[in-house]
Structures are given as structure tokens and as C-alpha cells.
Amino acid sequence: MTEPAISVHDLTKSFGDKTVVDHVSMDVARGEIMGFLGPNGSGKTTTIRLMCGLLEPDSGDGRVLGLDIRRDRRAIKRRVGYMTQKFSFYEDLSIEENLRFVAGLYGMADVRRVVADTLEDLGLTSRRRQLAGSLSGGWKQRLALAACIMHHPDLLILDEPTAGVDPKARREFWDEIHARATGGLTVLVSTHYMDEAERCHRIGYISYGRLVATGAVAEVVRDAGLTTLIITGADTAEAARQLRGAPGVDQVAPFGTTLHVVGRDAEALRRTVDEVARRTGTTAAPAETSLEDVFIQLMAESRDNMA
């Protein structure tokens, strides 16, 4: 069990002249919950599809559960549970019928019992005869999760599983994921939500097809080397106007009545903020840099690199 669940090197994939995944290398240890973050169109879904054998990489190689992502695609499919971003079960089939179809495709022997257990396990039993098309977002997500863990995969790959799902259902979903990871399941999950990223053991941040940061949340925040100050007072709007584009200031974001100001150069930021605070009659205090601040910074930096 020393070999990582996912180990890919220099994966590259282009569509036309657009490079969507650009030399991505990534390792995910067994039993780990890895969060995969990045803005829309950054290449998360494409990277995931490369790993599940749904797309063929232009270059680079990798192993998933010890299997080659180019040659052993069928074997990978049998041992990976993949939940697509868009709901992709049959809307004209009931929950139970969908699950029986999936169980059959994985060649399970006792389909009836496995499906009954899975329904029970995920609390779907009472709705098992309902057509998938008539389910709300949370229930659809639960069906999709049921379908991709039914065959007891060693690796679960979830592509934005909680998009359009209410906070309570999201919370339950993550409790479920953690329970399964404790049982030894490896999980790779892409998301936009910062609170979800913080529930992962480790995260990777992808931007414009490049993996620009990996590590535990605290490491990623620390490695970014950002300084954050919070400005409070009567005229934060005027302070914000003066701070934008000022030396040392990289981000200015209003949070309610306060202002978060972020910069890479602590010295320069401090000087500028003190000056503005004095002029506008506001006060500045140091604060923790949040993951979101880091991501916005990473996004801006990789855009600069692209240009």
C-alpha cells in the first residue's frame, strides 16, 4: 500500500490549439481526501477525465491505483467510482432501476441485495421507485454518490459534487465522504467552495491548466506568503478607492463594513495602509490570510504569467 492512489506526471491535453491541461503532476496518497480547486475552465474536469480514462492524454503518463492510465483504462474503470459534474443518470428510470443498471454493468453477482443495501445505506429506500428526473438536486446527488460507491471502489473521483446542493445536504455529504475515507477509500474531489476545501486533507490548485499550489490548507496559505490587514471605520469605501492599485496592495475586498487588504510585500503594504488609514480616519489591524485570499492571488499571478 505504499504506492499512491494517484500518481500522474506531466499530463498535457489540448483541444484544438487550446492547452487545457498543461504538464500537471500530482500524487494522492491512499486514504487521503484531496481537494481539487481552481476557477471555471481551469482544466479540473479535463484532468479528472484523463485520470478516469475518459480522455487520452497528448503527453505525460500516470498510474491510478497502480494501473496505467493509457493502457489499463478498463481495469481503472472497474476500481474507480466517478461522479460526473452534470447529473448523468437516466431520468426516465427510477432510483432503484438506475442502481440496478449500474450494478449490472459492474458485473455484480447479487444485484438485488447490493442495490437494497446501497439504498438503505444512503437513505434512499423510501424513494427508490421515484424517477430520477423528478428528484431535487440533493437527492440526485445522493443517487449519483450511491451509484459510484456501490461497487466498493478504491478511489472515488467527484467532480463538483455539491454544486447546487443546499448547505445541510452538503454537510451530510461531506460527513459521508469522511466516513468512507476513514475506511480506506481515497477521494479526489473538485470544488469551488472554500469551506469544502478546508475539509480536505490536502488541496491542489489549478489555474489555466497548471497546478500552481499543492499541500495542506495551512501549508498552501503559509507558502503563499501573503499579509492580510483588516480596515475598519466610517469611510471604508473611500479607503478602498485609495488603496486600489496603490504600492504593495494586491487585493482589496469589502466584507460587510470591513475591508480586507492583501499584499505580498508586507513592508510596502503596511506603509501604504497606515498612510491611507491616517488620511481616511480608519484603523488597520493584522488578520489571518484566508484560503480565498490565496486563491485570488494565485489566479491573478497565473494570469500575469500567461500574458
Added chain:
Amino acid sequence: MNGIFSFRRLRALLVKESIQMRRDRLTFGMMIGIPLLQLMLFGFAINTDPKALPAALVAPTQDRFTRAMVTALELTGYYRFIAPDATAAEAEAMIARGDVAFAVTVPSDFGRRIERNDHATLLIEADATDPSVASGAISTLNTVAAAALSREAGLDHLQDASTAPSIIVHRRYNPEGITQYNIVPGLLGVILQLTMVMMTAMALTREIERGTMENLLSMPATPLEIMLGKVVPYLGIGAVQVAVVLVAAKVVFTIPFVGSLGLLLAGVFVFVFALVILGYLISTVARTQMQAMQLTFFFFLPSLLLSGFMFPFRGMPLWAQYLGEVLPLTHFLRLIRAIMLKGADWPTVAGSFVALGVFVVVLALLSLLRFRRTLD
């Protein structure tokens, strides 16, 4: 601007429609290309008064009268003797298979009887399963034959009508020339072609349009399993259609059924299998259900017109016949007409079975090659 009709709003709609039309390349190409292609194809291929129909000649004594007769028949333009020295059995088999439309039998005493002025008879058997094929050729017979023979024997010789040679015409398989006998069995093929291909042509495009394809591909099903899973259910639907049409043919149209039902059902099975796989092949090419539909019709029209369903196959120019040979319907029509109307046995229709079997194998291989295992 707020009235019931605004040119600005209409223009916005027109612009949007024409952009979408241009983006859908396949549809756009078909709208431009197909009318032209089909006009050329069918304009030249279709011929309702078929000439140069293949014929067999059974003439044990190839004397000067026989030669005169054959030359006269060929000069009408309707007959083309592809087997000028067949035995009676060979001619019978050829007409049953549909290789020839006519078998002309000149009895061995034909010449002697003409010389003796003693009721010479000539037998022409026509494959009347398609009444329109034979009608033109038969209608010219008597005058042509009489003229040819009187030239050959000397004018005065044959002037007595009571002793003139007579031509006996057998309209085989359909002596009354009833059009339904030809059309109704063919309709089974046409109905199957339209429905089977159309339904399976949607098979994969529906998965793609509903977004379920990604999920299907992420699970461990092989391309062969997916193909068979998609087409086999339609064999059942095809079976129902076959039953309905066959019962209607018997009860409503009273079409004679002289052949083996088992052999016919076996033929229908191979044909339907070829059709559902043809449909599946279309669905591996088409990106949307709309395109699948268009491709289905793209195959349907030539099948209708070049297979021998609406117009006599042997009456088409040779290039159109070759084109017709690559349509499953052509072979099925030969098979069903041979079995239902002519009572053909296995050796006679084996060729059609083999042709349909080749379609199944080739189309299945093409489908498996075309199938995209990935989302690339």
C-alpha cells in the same frame, strides 16, 4: 416596438437561426448537397420502361430460326440474352433467383414445324413478380416474332394464320399481373428499413444529448456490449412488425405465400439485424438526434428508389444497379419475393442470405471502429 410585429425582433430571430444553421455543418451540407446528388442519381437511374432485361435462352437445336428469333428479340431492345445456351433446369433456377427476367424456350422441333407449316410454338416465361417489368417486353412480342419468322421462312409460307407459329407467354408467379403481389412483400422491407434504422440511429446520440454518455463510458462496459445492448431490443420490435405485415399480407391483400415460412423468418432476422446495426453505425457518426434523423433519410431514399422496390432493378443503368447492390433492402427484396412468391428453397436464396450476412459483419465492424471509447 411594442406592436404585434417588429422587424427588429424578426431580424434578431433570423440572424440567430442562420448562425445556428451555419454552425451545424452536417445539416448545412446535406441541405445543399443532397438535392443535387439525388436529382442526378434518381433522374438518370429511374426508368419505368426497362430495357435490356436479362434473359436466358433454352434452344437445344440452335438453327437459323432460333437465331432469327433471338436477333429479333434483342433488336426490340427489351431482351439481353446473358445465358444464350441454358438448359431448362438452369433457366428455371435463374428465373427463380431473379438473375433473369425472361426464359425463352425454343423447342427442338421448332424449325421443322415451321418448315412443315405445322403450328410451331415458342415459350416465353416472364418473371411477373414485378408486373411492370414484363409488360413492355411482352407487348411487343407477337408482332416482332411473326415478322422475324416470316422473313426467315419466306413470306408466303406463313400467311395462313391457323398454322402460324404461336408464342406462349407464361407470366410466372403472378399470372394476373397483380401489383400488390410485388409491392406488399417489398413493403415489409421498406417499413422495417425506415423504423429499425431510425430507432437505433438515436441510440448513442440520445445518450450524448442527455449527458449520460460520460457516465456510461466511465463504467466498465465494452463497445461490443454497448452495441448489442442498444440494438438487440429492437429485434423484438422488428419481430412484431414482421408478424403484423405478414398477417396483413395474407388476410387483407391475399398475397400468395408459396415458400417456406421458416426460411423467410430467417431471412427477415438477418435483414433486421443488418438494419439495426446500420442505425447504430449512424448513431456513432451523428452528434445530435437531428443529424441521426437526416442520415437515416439519406439512406432511406436510395433504398426506396434503387433497390427494385418502386422501379424495376434490372431496368436501371448498370452503375445504378451496382449502387443498389450495396443496399441491404435490395437483397432482402430478392429474398422475400423469391420465397413468398416463387417458393424458392435455400440454395436459390443462399446468395441473398450471404449478402445480408456480409452487411451485418461489415456494419458491426465499422460501428465498433467508429465507437468513441473516450470523450475525445
